[in-house]
Each structure stands twice: as C-alpha cells, then as structure tokens.
Amino acid sequence: MAEALETEERQHLAESLRDNIEYIRETMGNCQDLIIKEFQCLKRWPAALIYIDGLIDKQLLHGSIFPSLISEQEFDERTDGDEFIHYLLHEVLIAGDVHRIDAMDRLFTDLLSGNVLLLLDGRPEAWKIGAVGREDRNITEPQSQSVVRGPMEGFNENLRTNITLVRRRIKDPSLWIESREIGRVSKTDIAVMYIKNLADPEIVAEVGRRLDKIDIDAVLESGYIEEFIQDTRRTVFPTVYNSERPDTIAGALLEGRIAILVDGTPFVLVVPALFVHFFQSAEDYYQRADISTLLRLIRYLSFFIAMLAPSFYIAISTFHQEMLPTRLLISIAAQREGVPFPAFIEALLMELTYEILREAGVRIPKTVGQAVSIVGTLVIGQAAVDAGVVSAAMVIIVSITAISSYVIPENGLSISVRIIRFGLMALAASFGLYGVLIGLIMVTIHLTGLRSFGVPYMSPFGPYIGNDLKDTLYRTPWPFMRTRPKSNGISNLMRQGIDNTGKPSRRKRG
Amino acid sequence: MRKACLLLPALLVAASLLLSGCWDREELNDLGIMMGLGVDKAGDQIKVTAQVAIPSALGSNTGKNAGTPVTLFHATGPTLFEAIQKLTLSNPRNIFMSHIRVLVFSEKFARDVGIGDILEALMRDPGVRPDYYVMIARNTSAETILSTLTSLERIPAEKLYSALEVSSKTWAPTTTVTADRLLEDMLSDGISPVVTGVELRGNKKEAASDKNVATSDPPAKLYYTGLGVFKKDKLIGWLNEAESKGYNYIRDNVKSTVGHIGCDDNGKIALKTLRVNTKIKASFNKKSEPEIDLTIQAVGIIASVECKTKIADPDIIKELEEKAEQAFVKLLESTVKTVVKKYKVDIFGFGQEIDRTNHKWWLAHRDNWDNDLTRLKVNYHIKYMIKRVGSLDDSFQLDIKE
Numbered sequence: 005m006a007e008a009l010e011t012e013e014r015q016h017l018a019e020s021l022r023d024n025i026e027y028i029r030e031t032m033g034n035c036q037d038l039i040i041k042e043f044q045c046l047k048r049w050p051a052a053l054i055y056i057d058g059l060i061d062k063q064l065l066h067g068s069i070f071p072s073l074i075s076e077q078e079f080d081e082r083t084d085g086d087e088f089i090h091y092l093l094h095e096v097l098i099a100g101d102v103h104r105i106d107a108m109d110r111l112f113t114d115l116l117s118g119n120v121l122l123l124l125d126g127r128p129e130a131w132k133i134g135a136v137g138r139e140d141r142n143i144t145e146p147q148s149q150s151v152v153r154g155p156m157e158g159f160n161e162n163l164r165t166n167i168t169l170v171r172r173r174i175k176d177p178s179l180w181i182e183s184r185e186i187g188r189v190s191k192t193d194i195a196v197m198y199i200k201n202l203a204d205p206e207i208v209a210e211v212g213r214r215l216d217k218i219d220i221d222a223v224l225e226s227g228y229i230e231e232f233i234q235d236t237r238r239t240v241f242p243t244v245y246n247s248e249r250p251d252t253i254a255g256a257l258l259e260g261r262i263a264i265l266v267d268g269t270p271f272v273l274v275v276p277a278l279f280v281h282f283f284q285s286a287e288d289y290y291q292r293a294d295i296s297t298l299l300r301l302i303r304y305l306s307f308f309i310a311m312l313a314p315s316f317y318i319a320i321s322t323f324h325q326e327m328l329p330t331r332l333l334i335s336i337a338a339q340r341e342g343v344p345f346p347a348f349i350e351a352l353l354m355e356l357t358y359e360i361l362r363e364a365g366v367r368i369p370k371t372v373g374q375a376v377s378i379v380g381t382l383v384i385g386q387a388a389v390d391a392g393v394v395s396a397a398m399v400i401i402v403s404i405t406a407i408s409s410y411v412i413p414e415n416g417l418s419i420s421v422r423i424i425r426f427g428l429m430a431l432a433a434s435f436g437l438y439g440v441l442i443g444l445i446m447v448t449i450h451l452t453g454l455r456s457f458g459v460p461y462m463s464p465f466g467p468y469i470g471n472d473l474k475d476t477l478y479r480t481p482w483p484f485m486r487t488r489p490k491s492n493g494i495s496n497l498m499r500q501g502i503d504n505t506g507k508p509s510r511r512k513r514g
Numbered sequence: 515m516r517k518a519c520l521l522l523p524a525l526l527v528a529a530s531l532l533l534s535g536c537w538d539r540e541e542l543n544d545l546g547i548m549m550g551l552g553v554d555k556a557g558d559q560i561k562v563t564a565q566v567a568i569p570s571a572l573g574s575n576t577g578k579n580a581g582t583p584v585t586l587f588h589a590t591g592p593t594l595f596e597a598i599q600k601l602t603l604s605n606p607r608n609i610f611m612s613h614i615r616v617l618v619f620s621e622k623f624a625r626d627v628g629i630g631d632i633l634e635a636l637m638r639d640p641g642v643r644p645d646y647y648v649m650i651a652r653n654t655s656a657e658t659i660l661s662t663l664t665s666l667e668r669i670p671a672e673k674l675y676s677a678l679e680v681s682s683k684t685w686a687p688t689t690t691v692t693a694d695r696l697l698e699d700m701l702s703d704g705i706s707p708v709v710t711g712v713e714l715r716g717n718k719k720e721a722a723s724d725k726n727v728a729t730s731d732p733p734a735k736l737y738y739t740g741l742g743v744f745k746k747d748k749l750i751g752w753l754n755e756a757e758s759k760g761y762n763y764i765r766d767n768v769k770s771t772v773g774h775i776g777c778d779d780n781g782k783i784a785l786k787t788l789r790v791n792t793k794i795k796a797s798f799n800k801k802s803e804p805e806i807d808l809t810i811q812a813v814g815i816i817a818s819v820e821c822k823t824k825i826a827d828p829d830i831i832k833e834l835e836e837k838a839e840q841a842f843v844k845l846l847e848s849t850v851k852t853v854v855k856k857y858k859v860d861i862f863g864f865g866q867e868i869d870r871t872n873h874k875w876w877l878a879h880r881d882n883w884d885n886d887l888t889r890l891k892v893n894y895h896i897k898y899m900i901k902r903v904g905s906l907d908d909s910f911q912l913d914i915k916e
Contacts, residue, residue, distance in 0.1 A: 321542050326612030326643060330672070333547065333613060338569035340543045347541060436539075 059118030061137025190222035242416035323436030550671030552656030704865025760849025781821020
C-alpha cells in the first residue's frame with residue numbers, strides 16, 4: 005500500500021551516517037526546512053539529529069533532548085555500539101517516546117510527522133524521538149452546530165486533542181481506539197473509536213474492513229473517508245453522520261455507535277447513521293424533555309416545508325385552484341396579475357437565485373459580504389416584486405423554504421432536501437399534487453431501502469422498533485430512557501438503574 | 515446492448531409521463547374566476563351572466579381607483595354549458611367555476627322553466643363545488659342582481675354570500691340554501707325545497723355604476739326578502755317575512771334572532787332568542803291518521819323593556835315566557851296553514867317524518883300527500899325560557915321624573 009513516490013528507492017538505512025544524510029537530503033530535494041545537525045553524541049560518537057523545522061516542539065528539543073545528547077558522560081573506551089545505544093536509551097533519553105526505525109519509508113513518515121530522528125554513524129538504524137509540536141487552533145465554540153445550552157467546546161484539527169476531548173467525557177477503559185494511517189502521500193492518522201461492550205463487533209469489523217480498502221494518495225478531510233465507506237453512492241441522503249461537537253460524539257458512542265476521527269479536521273464521522281439522527285441536536289438532551297419534543301416536531305415540520313413548500317405552491321396554483329379559499333385565491337391571483345412566467349418558472353427562478361445568494365454568502369470575503377447581501381435582499385425581496393417579474397407570494401414561499409432548511413441540525417440532510425425539492429417542483433409542475441405524491445412515495449421507498457452499515461436507515465420506524473421511538477419524534481424524559489436504542493445492534497441495553505426517577509419519597513405523615 | 519434495452523423503455527415511460535402531464539395545467543392569471551352565476555330566460559334559450567372577479571382591482575397593493583372589482587359577461591345558448599362556453603366570445607380568460615359563491619335564477623326562469631336542468635349540469639361538473647348559495651332574483655333579472663356593485667364587500671357575489679350567511683345566523687326569516695341541500699330537498703320524498711329571494715331596491719339605473727359604491731348611502735341596494743316555495747323544481751310562490759320565520763323555526767334553521775311581545779300597557783318587550791331547538795315527531799292517532807308533534811325549546815334574554823312591566827318579579831318573567839310561547843304557536847299555526855292551504859306543498863318535511871315512523875302508510879299515501887297535507891293535525895309544544903334580563907332589572911324609564 006505504502007508506495008513511495010520516488011522512482012529510485014532505498015529500502016533500508018545504510019551503515020554510514022554520511023550516506024544516510026546524503027540520501028535523505030537528496031530525497032527531500034535539499035529543502036530549506038529540513039534541519040540536519042551533526043554532532044558528537046555524548047561527546048564521543050558521530051551522530052546527527054534530523055527534523056523538519058516548524059513541525060517539532062523546539063523547546064523540547066533545545067531545552068532537554070539536545071542538551072542531554074551532548075552532555076559529557078563517563079565511558080569505557082571499549083564500549084561498542086550496542087552497549088552505547090543501550091546506555092543512550094536507558095540513561096540519557098529516558099523520557100518521551102523513542103522508537104527504533106530501520107526502514108527508509110518509515111523514516112520519512114516519522115520525520116514528516118514531526119518527530120526528531122537520531123542517526124548514529126555505523127549503525128543502519130534511526131531513532132525516532134517523539135517531539136511533535138505544531139501550532140493548533142484553540143478549542144473554540146463549534147461553528148456549524150451551535151447550541152444555547154450545553155458545552156461550548158468543539159473539536160479542532162488535532163487528532164490527539166480530539167481524542168482527549170472525548171476521553172474526558174467517557175472515563176472508562178472500554179472506550180477503545182483503533183488507529184490507522186490512510187493516504188499514500190498524506191499518511192493521515194485516523195482513529196476509530198467505540199465502546200467495547202456497546203458497539204456491535206460486526207459493525208466495528210465492517211468499519212475496519214471498509215477503511216482498509218481505501219487506497220488513495222491523500223485524505224485531507226473526513227469527507228474523503230465518508231464517500232469511501234458509505235453504503236451506497238446512489239442516494240442524496242447522508243448515511244454517515246458528522247459532528248464537530250465532542251458531546252455529540254460521546255453521546256453517539258454511548259449509544260453503541262462508532263466514531264471515526266480524522267487528523268486535520270474537526271468533523272468526526274459517526275456510523276451507523278439513521279434518518280432520525282439527523283434531527284437530533286445536542287441541545288435536545290440538555291433541555292427539558294417537553295421543550296425538546298416541541299423542537300423536534302418543529303424540525304420535522306420544517307423538513308417537510310423545506311422539501312414541499314414550493315412544489316405545493318406550484319401544484320395548487322396551477323392545477324388545484326379550487327382547493328384555495330376564495331379570498332386567498334383572489335389575493336394570490338391579484339399578485340400573479342402581470343407576472344410573465346408560469347408559476348414553475350417563477351419558482352425555479354427564485355429558488356435558483358436564492359441558492360446562488362446562499363453559495364455566494366459562504367464564499368464571499370467578509371469585507372464585501374454586507375454589500376452583496378444588501379443587493380441580494382433588495383433584488384430578491386423588493387425589486388423583483390415591484391418590477392412584476394415574480395409575485396410576492398412566491399417570495400414568501402421561497403423565504404420560508406430557505407429558512408426551514410436551516411432548522412435541520414445537520415447540514416448534510418438539509419442539502420439533500422434542497423436537491424429533492426427541485427425534483428418535486430418539476431413533478432408538481434407537470435402533474436400537480438398527484439405528481440408531488442408520486443415523488444414523495446418514491447422518496448419514501450428509496451429511504452426505506454437505504455442502509456447505513458447494515459442498519460436500516462429508517463429504523464426505528466421501518467422496521468418498527470417500538471422501544472427506540474423514545475428518542476425520535478419526541479424525546480422521553482431522561483429518567484424513562486432506561487435502555488439504549490436497539491437499532492445499532494447493542495448487546496448491553498440497560499442505560500440506567502431501576503429506581504432513579506428522583507422523586508421525593510412519599511412518606512405517610514403523622 | 516442490455517443497457518440500451520433497459521434505457522429505451524425507461525425513456526419511453528418517462529416521455530409518455532412527462533408529455534401527458536400538464537394537460538389540465540392552468541396558470542392563475544389565465545383564469546377568469548367566476549364569483550356569481552346568473553341564469554335568465556331569453557326566449558326558449560338560457561341567458562347566462564357570469565360575474566368574474568378582476569384580481570388586479572382587488573389586490574391589496576392596488577390604488578383606490580382601480581375600477582370596478584368585477585366584470586360581467588353574457589352569453590345565450592340552448593344549454594347551460596354551451597352558454598358558459600360561449601362566454602369566451604367576449605372574455606379573454608378561461609372561466610373557472612370552482613369558486614362560485616352564488617347562483618341566481620330570475621323569478622321568471624324559476625317559475626316557467628324550472629331550476630332542475632341547471633342544477634343537474636352544475637352538479638355533474640366535477641370542477642364546481644356545490645357549496646354556493648342558490649337564490650331567486652325577485653321581480654327582476656338575475657343579471658341585474660349580479661350587476662349591482664356593493665360596498666364593504668367589494669365583490670357583489672361575495673357580499674351576497676356573506677350577507678346571507680350572517681343574516682341567517684342572526685335573523686330568523688332568512689336561511690341559507692346551498693346547491694347540494696337544495697338538490698337533496700328536491701329529490702327527497704316528503705319535503706319540498708325553498709330558496710331565498712333577493713331583491714334590488716332603490717335606483718336600479720345606478721346599481722351597476724361606480725356611483726353605487728361612491729356614496730355612503732348607495733342608491734341601489736340588495737335585500738333578501740322572503741323564501742320562494744318550490745313544487746318539484748318550479749317556483750310557485752313566496753312566503754312573507756312572518757311565514758319565512760315560521761318556516762325556519764319548524765325546520766330548525768334559526769340560530770338566533772330578535773322578536774317582541776306586547777305588554778299590558780301597549781308597550782313592547784324585545785326578546786333576543788339565543789338558542790332554538792326544534793323536533794318534529796310523527797305519530798298515528800286511533801283512527802290511524804298521522805299527527806305531527808312539533809316541539810320547540812327556545813332560550814332567550816330580554817333585550818329591551820319599552821313598557822312599565824316590572825321584570826324583576828319572577829312571576830312576571832313566567833308570564834312573559836307564556837306570552838312568548840303563545841306568540842310562537844300563533845306564528846307557527848298561521849305559517850303551516852298558509853303554506854298547506856295556499857301552495858299545497860310540504861316544505862316542512864312532515865311527510866319525511868311520517869315516512870320514518872310508518873313506511874307502509876307513507877308508501878300508500880305519498881302520491882296524494884299534497885292533498886292529505888291539508889288535513890294533517892299539528893300539535894305544538896313550545897317551551898320558551900328567559901334566561902337573563904340584561905344589565906338592568908326594572909326599566910329605568912319607570913323612574914324618569916315627569
């Protein structure tokens with residue numbers, strides 16, 4: 005798998021320090037940030053420290069590693085290589101993680117991962133001294149999934165930090181982490197995280213299998229992994245969940261799901277991902293159950309509004325005018341008076357304009373963003389209506405559609421809704437509500453046929469798992485959420501003790 | 515090759531589906547929304563008047579002087595739909611009939627031709643909702659009624675609709691007759707339909723002009739007057755206001771209304787009736803002749819006392835209740851008598867009730883029912899309850915200093 009890029013290739017290190025240094029220099033093209041420090045190790049043995057400037061913790065190197073390597077030690081003149089190394093490892097470099105390397109490709113990987121390498125003359129091996137130090141973004145509030153109540157920390161780009169953030173929430177030895185390296189060139193660290201007693205071992209194995217199959221030059225974001233491991237590409241619905249919230253990930257792990265952390269991105273993948281998961285926000289579990297239930301229902305409602313509002317408008321206003329109350333019909337007819345396009349074209353025009361504005365809003369530099377948004381709102385909201393190009397009712401429909409699509413907590417699903425919307429609009433324009441219904445039936449059939457890592461996507465609705473409904477359309481109060489969802493194939497279902505409702509004990513008075 | 519085999523049928527199916535779509539597609543601004551339909555007699559043909567809304571004159575974003583809110587189109591044809599289709603001769607838009615609010619027949623048409631054919635045609639059309647009100651243009655043509663402009667409700671058909679709805683709820687002599695109910699009454703055994711009459715009063719020449727809405731007291735106004743009595747599908751006569759009221763009490767159509775009873779000293783006490791509940795029961799006496807028991811329970815409050823009666827006394831209230839009950843009996847008796855004697859039709863549904871009690875008897879007598887009706891005995895059981903007397907007890911007029 006790990007095929008290096010260069011044509012002429014050396015498998016192992018040479019004995020001569022000079023040769024090795026030359027080879028490394030040559031392979032890396034004499035680059036500026038490759039630092040090679042030659043010195044007499046313990047004032048006796050010719051050696052070299054090799055590292056990449058900027059990838060290592062300089063303080064560690066100059067404050068402790070380097071000084072101890074050049075310190076003067078009492079030696080027997082006859083000490084040979086093995087004894088010297090033994091002494092070096094056990095008396096000098098006692099702290100930190102030190103490993104022996106003899107393969108050339110391994111050497112480069114470690115070097116480029118930010119380790120310091122120690123090479124000794126006459127020995128065909130290198131010693132990796134862990135001193136990774138890089139500049140990280142601070143742990144900040146997650147941008148994509150913000151909450152009003154709940155922890156405000158999100159993952160950052162450092163895999164180690166991210167693992168720590170989860171570990172801090174689950175202090176149990178059964179939280180297992182399997183590490184992998186994916187990407188021929190990028191050699192990205194990937195960690196598969198799960199709770200041993202909760203996650204379905206078959207799904208864990210399946211995750212491993214799918215990850216091992218990936219053969220790609222680089223993995224720059226977890227999206228790469230997602231597209232490789234998803235069950236099918238023939239769907240607009242996301243079958244892998246992602247989050248940048250450690251608490252969400254911890255919650256998922258505790259439900260027996262499996263997290264995949266990728267170095268270099270704050271977005272952590274979770275599998276299996278079911279349809280209902282995309283409607284769950286971290287906040288649902290921190291707020292009282294009645295509030296969460298209301299919010300859940302609003303989310304499902306907005307899911308349907310975002311998907312159906314324009315197609316319903318088209319269908320009703322071009323096919324089923326008799327369905328509108330008379331006064332509403334006249335008021336809409338009055339607005340449409342003089343609009344030159346059919347309702348479908350009008351809707352398409354406005355939806356496209358909105359999508360363009362949205363996309364521009366993401367890309368636009370912050371400094372000019374304001375100007376563009378003013379132009380956008382004026383063009384869409386005011387001028388288009390005043391000019392009689394579109395009707396005011398259509399602007400209302402497009403706005404409510406746009407806003408509704410952001411109510412869905414996970415971005416992936418709201419994008420799929422936006423794609424489906426256009427299809428339904430076309431169906432509505434040619435068949436009316438009949439077409440919309442056909443479209444919805446097709447979407448339903450498609451959804452029930454999907455699977456995420458073998459788990460039916462629409463469970464617990466279809467297949468119906470009554471026990472799991474407690475965290476779907478509504479959220480049951482915590483004291484009654486005794487068991488974990490069955491859908492993920494968990495063996496250990498009990499989440500809580502028997503009597504923990506926290507009610508004051510009812511003692512008879514007097 | 516295999517792929518092409520799959521692709522071709524798929525394409526054909528998609529094409530046939532997509533091409534067959536859109537056939538009944540119609541943009542909102544290509545529709546002439548018909549609000550009211552008038553039917554007049556023109557020789558031996560049908561003259562149709564369509565009141566079509568002008569959306570641009572009705573929208574909220576248009577100025578005040580946007581012209582008339584509706585426009586009329588006329589066409590004449592041997593059948594209703596031929597005439598309606600011919601409307602396009604003068605009308606740029608397709609007539610859209612789902613939102614008809616009122617169907618107006620001229621009195622002449624209803625008397626001579628009968629409303630059956632028109633209702634048949636409209637009920638058959640799946641695009642027309644049968645929830646519009648049917649009414650008869652009294653002493654005038656349907657066209658005149660529909661051409662009258664109205665204030666407050668800018669669409670005249672809408673005004674006719676809501677005015678009838680409101681008054682049927684608060685004023686006993688009017689009632690709403692929707693097309694489906696009319697049809698039901700026309701088809702059911704033992705009951706004949708009635709239809710509200712509408713009349714244009716005042717200066718008829720200005721009814722259709724802007725002037726009718728430009729002044730605070732429009733020169734021409736639409737009024738609902740009495741109920742038209744039908745035999746089969748033809749109009750045979752009218753009920754006056756009192757009879758209409760009696761009819762509505764018997765048919766349990768009254769929601770609330772106001773009436774009055776006289777007091778001892780020639781004054782009046784107005785009673786506001788809040789709830790009325792009527793039950794018609796048929797029974798057979800010893801000679802096995804049918805009898806009708808009419809039970810009415812009404813609850814009312816005193817709306818005004820325009821005499822010296824001291825209503826603070828419970829006994830007086832009792833007396834008033836009895837008076838009200840007597841007035842009721844009188845009203846109902848005269849209504850039944852007039853209808854039965856004058857028109858010889860059973861608009862009250864007594865026959866229906868007898869049919870429910872004794873089907874065999876009914877089968878033997880139904881063909882001659884309109885004559886048997888005159889001999890039918892009706893027993894009245896009225897219970898009027900005065901629940902409240904308002905914010906005053908005895909009228910302060912007793913204490914006004916001379």
